[in-house]
Amino acid sequence: MKKVFFIAASVMALASCGNNGGSDVKCPADSSSCDSAKKCCEKVCCFNGEWTIVEANGQAIAVDTTDEAASTPTLEFNVAEKLVSGSTGCNNITGSFSCCAESKSLDLSSIGVTKRMCKDMNTESQVLLALSKVKTFDVTADSLMLSDSANVVVAKLARIKK
Secondary structure, three states, X not given: OHHHHHHHHHHHHHHHHHOOOOOOOOOOOOOOOOOOOOOOOHXXXXXXXXXXXEEEXXXXXXXXXXXXXXXXXXXXXXXXXXXXXXXXXXXXXXXXEEEEOOOXXXXXXXXXXXOOOOOOHHHHHHHHHHXXXXXXXXXXXXXXXXXXXXXXXXXXXXXOOO
């Protein structure tokens, strides 16, 4: 009976992830990448990959082209390993995350950031402030919205297409 339930749950997760608006996002064939205490659903599978942070705390992200050290802020989620990495636009981000697909909750409190000084620390401050507020997520094929506990979007991300 357990085997039948596991197979049915895996098939349902795969079928849901397959309907992702034409994106080539691939989901794991089983739910082994999900916490055993939490249900796996298509939304978890489908935010795996690289994202550009296009807005933080209601402000569009603009990269200072006069600063050689500046880059576009990004996040990369490895759902199978529960790891996150990326850039604030100045410093590197690395760490782990936890999520619950059923409630769309996302915890980024276990991330760390390098401490390099950059010309434009405002972008970094806005990105880090937004990430510190994240409690939930909503994902489509091309966008990832991160919201706070009041369900206000604090960061908007766009999928990096390869």
